[in-house]
Amino acid sequence: MSREEVMTTQQAQRSSFEAADGMVSFADYNFPDERGHFGRFGGRFVAETLTHALDELDRVYRTLKADPAFQRRIDRDLAEFVGRPSPLYLAERLTRELGGAKVYLKREDLNHTGAHKVNNTIGQALLAQHMGKRRIIAETGAGQHGVASATVAARLGMECVVYMGAEDVERQSLNVYRMKLLGARVVPVESGSRTLKDAMNEAMRDWVTHVDDTHYIIGTVAGPHPYPSLVRDFQAVIGRETREQCLAAEGRLPDVLVACVGGGSNALGLFHPFIRDAGVRMVGVEAGGDGIATGRHAAPLCAGVPGVLHGNRTYLMEDEDGQIIATHSISAGLDYPGVGPEHAFLKDLGRAEYVAVTDEEALRAFHHLTRTEGIMPALETSHAIAWVMEHAPQMDSEQIIVVNLSGRGDKDILTVARHDGIEL
Amino acid sequence: MSRLAERFAERTAADSSALVTYLVAGDPAPAVTVPTMHALAGAGADVIELGIPFSDPEAEGADIQAGCERALAHKVRLRDVLDMVVAFRQQDTRTAVVLMGYLNSVEAMGYERFAAAAAEAGVDGVILVNLPPEEAEELRQALGALGVDLIFLLAPTTTDVRARHVLGVASGFVYYVSLKGPTGSANLDVAGVRTRLDDLRALTGLPMAVGFGIRDGATARAVAEFADGVVVGSALVRRMGELAADPESIPAAAAAFASELRAAMDAA
Structure with missing residues (x-):
């Protein structure tokens, strides 16, 4: 399939949801298919050595998904270890200041380890244990997924290795130390652009080598x-x-x-149970970096093309030769050239919309939420807050916005201070 | 008979194995590649795998990653790689040439355009590390229609059920990945590979080449005892990298290495 053909399938994908009267309905939305396809996106594009492990993971997961005992175990861990349910908090002062829609914050920052990432690592660690794997590996950008992986590994007594781009190791030193305290080994990755994508490459290489005893906890969708x-x-x-x-x-x-989108796990976690409710608008906010026009950003849904990387077909930031290009964002967690394939699909369907917010706008939102609500958001999350600050005032007071407050900002205070010219 | 089939058949008839050498196109500089291909062929390489440089070679070990980075520093594109094959074919129509890389390079060009350009350049086969048969049907047909083989890999973790499925669509030769790990790993278990290859032979008449972890005459010889082809990649790329400051010496050094491998294999 050529790139042009991928593009022309957008319309075909969308029209498959149109009824005879031309109305688009998502009432029957049920993806992916058996082999992991979301329309033209997703799939499985990996070296042959990994196929067996992925088949096994798929088989075990399908079995456990239907197993009430396994679900109860997850529910108990989420309640007692993570602290769920997380509150849905009405941000009264922010709402009043913006003077438009009512703004609620879904407080994933209050989870144990400080972000939504732990919801996934709890589940995958239990899967790993069930498959008899004694070793866990993970990639991380901002370090939140690495911390969440190291946390569950410590709790279950499993060995944990976290791959992290060398540039991210520098800008997220607090999380690096947290992972080490939890007993994980953090491996700085020096290849390529020294960020999240390179950490993922290195994690794949580790997995292909230790596939018998290792489970790879991918941190995003x-x-x-x-x-x-x-x-x-x-x-x-x-x-x-x-x-x-x-x-x-x-x-x-x-x-x-509203949610920020790097790989897109916090956004999809919020969106997915609402996909069939056509009246609920969904907005994913990508990292606009210095601005889309500068080329220095990490917004593949806004400015990318379909391609294949890290095992799936999705929107990517690449040049005309298919080489993945360096991304930029002030937030390490969004600094990734690809995005989850289901987001690519939702974009083509027109079911979700994707926009970008710059570093500067995100930083302003970081300060604003901290001062108006006493809640310090992660820089990733601040992108979603920035969208709310711009759009809530244009909505009326009867309308409701829910923004996923995906993580807390403690890990980012050194970055913010440096940006503001303050030496700590 | 295709050029790939001929090269394997010849060596098998001579009671030896085909030597398959891998280099990254444009590594360490574009001008080095075609002379090095000729040098390898002259020293007894039957098949040359020409790596398409990619920014994110997730299945490669450190040596080939470094080779990709050296080539990409010269902005070597897929179009340039195909031009190198065209140049090579002006003097050599005998040695088989296989392009090896990642699917995104081919997607960016488009399947039909790539298939046409590869066939016209004189490419005999294509290996895409991250394209399993389940996702490959469109490209396989586009290439197959023009006589270019899409070559698949089998691994130690491939189940027998799956191997039957893969071999059902395989063409050219079968690339057996001899170990779990990225390219250039060090834990080759020759006896284990031999047993597995014997089992797989019952399922296919295609030549079986073994790669990953073969680094010198001794390992090449051990594998040549039972495999139809011996693939040497990282060990050659590492040598080329060491000579990056003196690129003119690379073709001769590559030839010397290939001769050493050839001699060891022929003694097997």
Whole structure:
């Protein structure tokens, strides 16, 4: 399939959701297919050595997904170890200041380890244990997924190795130390652009070498099948809770869901339980870096093309020869040239919309939320807050926005201080 | 008979094995590649795998990653790689040439355009490390229609059920990955590979080449005892990298290495 052909399938994908009267309905949305395809996206593009491990993971996951005992174990861990459900918090002062829609924050920052990432690592660690794997590996950008992986490994007594781009090791030194305290080995990756994508390459190389005794906990809704759907399912607890909490508080569903998108796990976790509710608008906010026009950004859904990387077909930032190009974002967790394939699909379907916010706008939002609500968001999350600050004022006071407050910002204070010219 | 089939058949008839050498196109500089291909062929390489440089070679070990980075520093594109094959074919129509890389390079060009350009350049086969048969049907047909083989890999972790499926669509030769790990890993278990290859032979009449972990005459000889082809990649790329400051010496050094491998294999 050529790139042009991929592009022309967008319309075909969309029209498959159109009824005879031309209305688009998502009531039957049910993806991926058996082999992990979300329309033209997703799939499994890996070296042959890994195929068996992915088949096994898929088989075990399907079995456990239908096993009430396994689900109860996850629910118990999420309640007692993670602290779920996370609150849906009405940001009254922020709402008043913006003077438009009512803004709720889904407080994933209050989870144990300080971000949504642990929802997934709890589930995958239990899967790994069930498969008899004694060793866990992970890639990490901002370090939140690495910390969440090291945390569950410590709890279950498993060996843990975390691959992290050397540049990210420098800018997220607090999280690096946290992982080490938890007993993980952090391996700085010096190849390529020394960021998240290179960490993922290195984790794949580790996995291909130690596939017999190792489970690779991918931290986002990307990678080869079954990872995109598996991680989504573990993160969907965010959206399920939000749904119940919004119905309880407001007696209806929200009008808009907003979340930042790097690989896209916190966004998909929030969005997925609402996909069939056509009246709920979904907005994914990518990292605009210095601005889309400068080329220095990490916004493949806004400015990328379909391609294949890290085991799946999705939107990528690449040059005309298919080489992956260096990305830029002030937030290490969004600094990735690809995105989960289901987001690529939702974009083509027009079911979710994707926009970009610059480093500067995100930093302003970081300060603003900290001062108005006493909640310090991660720089990743600050991108979603920036969208809310711009758009809530244009909405009316009857409307409801839920923004996924995916992580807390403690890890970023050195970056913010450096940007503001303050020496700590 | 295709050029690939001929090269394997010849060596098998002579009770030896085909020597398959891998280098990254454009590494360490574009001008080095075609002379090095000729040098390898002259020293007894039957098949030359020409690596398409890619920014994220996730299945490669450190040596080939470094080779890709050296080539990409010269902005070597897939179009340039194909031009190198065209140049090579002006003097050599005998040695088989196989392009090896990652799917995204081919997707960016488009399947039909790539297939046409590869066939016209004189490419005999294509190996895409991250393209399993399940996702490969469109490209396989586009290449197959023009007589270019899409070559698949089998690994120690491939189940028998799956091996039957892969071999059902395989063409050219079968690339057996001899160990779990990226290219250039060090833990080759020759006896284990031999047993597995014997089992797989019952499922296919295609030549079986073994790669990953073969680094010198001794390992090449041990594998040549039972394999139809011996693939040497990282060990050659590492030598080329060491000579990057003196690129003119590379063709002769590559030839010397290939001769050493050839001699060891012929003694097997």
